[in-house]
Amino acid sequence: MTITKEKIYHHLTMTSRSFAAVIQDLDEELKDPICLFYLILRGLDTIEDDMSIDLDIKIPYLKKFHEIIYQKGWNFTKNGPNEKDRQLLVEFDTVIDAFLCLKPAYQTIIADITKQMGDGMAHYATAGINVETNADYDEYCHYVAGLVGLGLSEMFSACGFESPMVAKRKDLSNSMGLFLQKTNIARDFLEDLRDKRFFWPKEIWGRYADRMEDLIKPENQAKALHCLDHMVFNAMSHIKDVLEYLSMIKNQSCFKFCAIPQVMAIATLTLVHNNYKIYTHENIKIRKGETVWLMKEAVDIDTVAAIFRYYARLLNNKTNPLDPHFIDIGVLCGEIEQVC
Ligand SMILES: COc1cccc([C@H]2O[C@H](CC(=O)N[C@@H](CC(=O)O)C(=O)O)C(=O)N(CC(C)(C)C)c3ccc(Cl)cc32)c1OC
Numbered sequence: 001m002t003i004t005k006e007k008i009y010h011h012l013t014m015t016s017r018s019f020a021a022v023i024q025d026l027d028e029e030l031k032d033p034i035c036l037f038y039l040i041l042r043g044l045d046t047i048e049d050d051m052s053i054d055l056d057i058k059i060p061y062l063k064k065f066h067e068i069i070y071q072k073g074w075n076f077t078k079n080g081p082n083e084k085d086r087q088l089l090v091e092f093d094t095v096i097d098a099f100l101c102l103k104p105a106y107q108t109i110i111a112d113i114t115k116q117m118g119d120g121m122a123h124y125a126t127a128g129i130n131v132e133t134n135a136d137y138d139e140y141c142h143y144v145a146g147l148v149g150l151g152l153s154e155m156f157s158a159c160g161f162e163s164p165m166v167a168k169r170k171d172l173s174n175s176m177g178l179f180l181q182k183t184n185i186a187r188d189f190l191e192d193l194r195d196k197r198f199f200w201p202k203e204i205w206g207r208y209a210d211r212m213e214d215l216i217k218p219e220n221q222a223k224a225l226h227c228l229d230h231m232v233f234n235a236m237s238h239i240k241d242v243l244e245y246l247s248m249i250k251n252q253s254c255f256k257f258c259a260i261p262q263v264m265a266i267a268t269l270t271l272v273h274n275n276y277k278i279y280t281h282e283n284i285k286i287r288k289g290e291t292v293w294l295m296k297e298a299v300d301i302d303t304v305a306a307i308f309r310y311y312a313r314l315l316n317n318k319t320n321p322l323d324p325h326f327i328d329i330g331v332l333c334g335e336i337e338q339v340c
Contacts, residue, residue, distance in 0.1 A: 004101075007094045008035060015042050015085050018291065022260050027253040029159050032098065033106040034257075037151060039095050040069055040114055042085055043076075045144075048121045051195065052080035055127060062122040066115035069099050105158050113151035117143055130198055134234070137201040138178065141185075145177030152258075161251040169248070175241030176258065182235035183265040186228065187272050190216070191282045204230050216279045224279055226323055232273045232315075233325045236332050239266070243308060243339050247301050259298040263307050267294060270315045274323070305339075312336040 012020045012035050023035050044065050047058060057078065061068075068074055073093050079086035088095070099107065120143025123129060131137050150173045157167035166173075185192070185199045192199060198212060208227035209215050215224040242262050249255045267286045277284055297303055316333040319326050 004094050004098050005032075007091070008032075008039065008098050011039055011088050011091070011095065015039070015088060018295075019261070022257055022295070025253060026257055027161070027251070030155060030161070030254070033102055033110070033155055034152065036095060036099050036102060037106075037110050037113075037148075037155070039088065040065075040099065040110060041117070041148060043089055043092055043095065044114060044118060044121065046079060046083060046085045046089055047076070048125060048144075050079050050083045051197075052083070053078055055125060059122045059125055062118040062125065065118045066111045069096055069111060069114060072096055072100065106155060109151055109154045109158065113147050117147050120144070120147070130202070131200070132202045134201055134203050137182075137199075137203075137234075140199065141178045141181040142174055145181035146174035147177065149173035149176035156249070156251070156254050161254055162249060166245075166248055169245070172241045172245035172248070175238040176245055176262070179235060179238040179242050180261055180265050182231070182238070183269045183272070186231040186235060187268055187278070187284055188282075189228075189278050190280070194282070200227075200231060204234065221276060221279075225274055225276060225320070226325070228272070228278055229274055229319065229323050229325050229329070232269055233329055233332070235269055236315075236329070236336075239308065239312075239332075239336055240339050243301075243305060243336075246304055252299075255300070256298060259304050260295050263294045263298045263304060264291065266308055266311045270311045270318070273315050274318045274320060309337050 009020070009024070012023060015038075019038075023031065023038060026034055044062065047053065047061050047065070050058070061076075074096060075092050076089035079089060099110070102110075120140070124131075124140055124143070131140050150167075150170055153162075153169075153173040154167045156162035157164050189200065193213060193216070200212060202212075205212050205215065205227050207230070208223040209220060214220055215227060246255070246259055246262065249258055264286070267290055268284075271286055272278055272284065275284070294307070297307060312333040316330055319329050323329075
């Protein structure tokens with residue numbers, strides 16, 4: 001297992017440097033199961049994301065990925081040459097070998113979430129199926145991100161680090177995923193538009209433009225900013241659940257693992273809010289110094305609550321009084337300051 005283990009953590013570091021460090025800080029009992037959960041999800045995501053793979057090839061793989069993770073020796077070489085993380089699937093047999101060494105309880109949780117996610121991805125990959133309504137948007141984000149929160153909460157409760165209540169509160173675990181995913185979807189508008197991936201719900205953008213791509217036209221700047229703030233407001237609706245979930249987490253290594261992505265997300269959402277660069281530049285990111293500060297500070301619920309209060313006030317101050325959501329955002333920020 002040692003050689004495989006080194007390869008596994010190499011893959012982890014290759015896929016996401018900053019988050020790899022957070023996973024490596026986890027308690028020994030959870031480090032391998034969560035590392036493998038992360039890599040299996042990346043493998044599934046790499047197939048879903050690859051627009052060069054025909055749907056009649058892609059969809060069966062998405063639906064049977066939960067069985068593939070039990071097939072020793074399996075690899076995947078159908079990804080396009082420039083697909084990020086394609087190397088992970090080329091060498092996926094090492095992930096499978098390590099997965100098969102996990103305790104059965106963790107294998108079952110991972111396989112069950114992978115099955116649900118693969119089915120959800122297959123549904124939304126089907127030609128003509130798009131995110132139209134706010135309900136579609138929440139459902140899509142549940143499949144690709146909310147389910148991850150559910151699986152992690154089940155692992156936290158299964159190993160005994162957290163109470164069974166953590167796995168029971170599926171609504172809160174789901175919100176942990178939706179807040180991260182909706183922040184990324186708002187942030188990555190231009191990159192996704194270029195890749196012809198449309199995640200913004202028509203029920204939102206349809207109020208500001210006839211076609212989604214019209215949002216990037218300079219003459220539509222005011223409407224585009226109101227649309228962006230509507231997406232920010234939609235993401236903010238999960239913050240109360242996020243704070244309630246984090247207040248349940250008692251194990252220190254689990255707490256940091258859960259809190260760091262959430263404080264990074266509220267900082268990112270504040271940067272994205274009312275920021276026209278979303279429509280002109282890709283890869284909008286918070287500064288490295290801010291990331292380092294957040295990773296160091298996100299150690300307990302009081303500090304995390306103070307961080308959310310800080311960014312809620314910043315975000316509120318950035319809102320244009322002419323913005324249709326000016327009042328709503330103000331009310332939500334007020335509520336966040338209450339909960340904290
Ligand atoms: C209780 O729930 C969680 C608790 C802790 C962390 C995460 C969540 O955080 C990372 C954090 C991460 O991966 N950050 C990236 C930054 C980025 O992606 O922009 C990074 O630091 O590189 C993340 O983004 N996703 C991906 C999804 C959002 C789709 C779930 C993710 C993917 C696989 C796993 Cl096992 C975990 C997570 C949780 O998931 C909700």
